[in-house]
Amino acid sequence: MAVKEVLEKLKTIDFKDLNIEDSTSILKDLKVNDSNINLKVVVSPGLREEVKKRIENAIKQTNPNLNPVIEFIDEAPKKNPFEQPVFSKRSIKGVKRIIPIASGKGGVGKSTVATNIAIALAKLGFKVGLLDADIYGPSIPTMLGTKGARLTANVFNKIIPIEKYGVKMISMGFLLPSEDTPVIWRGPILMQALNQFLFDVDWGELDYLILDLPPGTGDVQLSLAQNTAIDGAIVVTTPQDVALVDVKKAVSMFREVNIPILGVVENMAYFVCPETDKEYKIFGESKVPQFIQAYNLKLLGSIPIEPDLTKYADEGMPIVEAMPESRTAKAFIGIAKIINSIYAT
Ligand SMILES: Nc1ncnc2c1ncn2[C@@H]1O[C@H](COP(=O)(O)OP(=O)(O)OP(=O)(O)O)[C@@H](O)[C@H]1O
Ligand SMILES: [Mg+2]
Missing domain, CATH: 3.40.50.300 (P-loop containing nucleotide triphosphate hydrolases)
Incomplete structure (x- = not known):
């Protein structure tokens, strides 16, 4: 299966009840290697189990021999606009x-x-x-x-x-x-x-x-x-x-x-x-x-x-x-x- 096909399939998954409008927006990385499909996904920990189930179902539906491996990664913390920039201070050797x-x-x-x-x-x-x-x-x-x-x-x-x-x-x-x-x-x-x-x-x-x-x-x-x-x-x-x-x-x-x-x-x-x-x-x-x-x-x-x-x-x-x-x-x-x-x- 090609990356494009996997993407098309993922697009059809409905996550709207989880407050995710576009199913590909949570996708951070996708690699397809024969039957292995590796995905990196960003969602809050409370939604991970449900998201995993739906992605696995969708992929298995197209071909039961495919092996989807989902890795969840943490969302980058939101930047506080009032935060002072952090400078790394250099010291001089010796x-x-x-x-x-x-x-x-x-x-x-x-x-x-x-x-x-x-x-x-x-x-x-x-x-x-x-x-x-x-x-x-x-x-x-x-x-x-x-x-x-x-x-x-x-x-x-x-x-x-x-x-x-x-x-x-x-x-x-x-x-x-x-x-x-x-x-x-x-x-x-x-x-x-x-x-x-x-x-x-x-x-x-x-x-x-x-x-x-x-x-x-x-x-x-x-x-x-x-x-x-x-x-x-x-x-x-x-x-x-x-x-x-x-x-x-x-x-x-x-x-x-x-x-x-x-x-x-x-x-x-x-x-x-x-x-x-x-x-x-x-x-x-x-x-x-x-x-x-x-x-x-x-x-x-x-x-x-x-x-x-x-x-x-x-x-x-x-x-x-x-x-x-x-x-x-x-x-x-x-x-x-x-x-x-x-x-x-
Ligand atoms: N304790 C002191 N007794 C007499 N003269 C002094 C003394 N301290 C400084 N001076 C004289 O005052 C002048 C100004 O001093 P200095 O150049 O050290 O000041 P500075 O704060 O580095 O000045 P700048 O802001 O221009 O860098 C110099 O001519 C210096 O020789
Ligand atoms: Mg001086």
């Missing part, structure tokens, strides 16, 4: 923890905090990577004095990161012909570049991969949060209200996508007078304590305004490397220790 450094507002010191935390973790003996995810405005090469470096690939076609101060780093800056070349890529290509920086790099074994994010809560942050297995984010803010308004958005974004927030770094928290060693809160009383309490967050550390920071940064030397005994460097090392203690427990 990389234990991926930690983005974010802020709502630009210029609060993300890159400064990211580079100094990375070096501080390396000084504590960890294997550390630093990814400059600020594709449009990469600042890692300047801050770490690796500006002229160019990326190459290994025999497996993986990008080899640039290494300095014990930290492996990747930045868009290593691909641009010069510092003032603008990156004119749009969304999808930008994300592709970032994905390559995450997944097509020969990171080797890393305890921590620190991501220096661009400012704000845009596509890069969201897509990263949805696609990459991130362990916990750090948010950077300055003490004033204006920065806090924006950092609250960053906190909400991470919470929305279920990424834990390791804590807050308060940057430019106070100024230490070099002559008197006295602390001055030049932005006024900090709003950070109220903020972390209201949002149930942990303060990882407060970094002072460091007059030498910009000078050394421009020379490619983060403060933790340039002045390891300074109050600022010690504050960064303290933060690195807290990060590690979060994961050690």
Whole structure:
């Protein structure tokens, strides 16, 4: 018997009393092999026995030697239109923890905090990577004095990161012909570049991969949060209200996508007078304590305004490397220790 004949026969079966208008609508697969007829059928479990009886009868009626074998399969669950899409998050082979450094507002010191935390973790003996995810405005090469470096690939076609101060780093800056070349890529290509920086790099074994994010809560942050297995984010803010308004958005974004927030770094928290060693809160009383309490967050550390920071940064030397005994460097090392203690427990 041919498939067509079987189909014609099936069409004649009346299932209307079972609320099945068209008998072939429940058919998912049909194979005919000599006298063997294999059918896959989708109906709710309560109707299966009756449907089976009617199909077998119809086929046996045409030829008693035919052997119908019916397999019932479960209906795919109905999609809930309000359901959030489920993203499978990718991890990076060999990389234990991926930690983005974010802020709502630009210029609060993300890159400064990211580079100094990375070096501080390396000084504590960890294997550390630093990814400059600020594709449009990469600042890692300047801050770490690796500006002229160019990326190459290994025999497996993986990008080899640039290494300095014990930290492996990747930045868009290593691909641009010069510092003032603008990156004119749009969304999808930008994300592709970032994905390559995450997944097509020969990171080797890393305890921590620190991501220096661009400012704000845009596509890069969201897509990263949805696609990459991130362990916990750090948010950077300055003490004033204006920065806090924006950092609250960053906190909400991470919470929305279920990424834990390791804590807050308060940057430019106070100024230490070099002559008197006295602390001055030049932005006024900090709003950070109220903020972390209201949002149930942990303060990882407060970094002072460091007059030498910009000078050394421009020379490619983060403060933790340039002045390891300074109050600022010690504050960064303290933060690195807290990060590690979060994961050690
Ligand atoms: N604690 C500090 N003391 C003194 N200067 C600082 C401190 N933190 C950051 N800066 C300076 O502030 C400027 C902005 O810092 P940085 O580039 O780290 O911010 P950012 O948040 O990464 O900025 P963007 O949003 O543009 O990426 C830099 O010139 C940096 O050297
Ligand atoms: Mg930056």
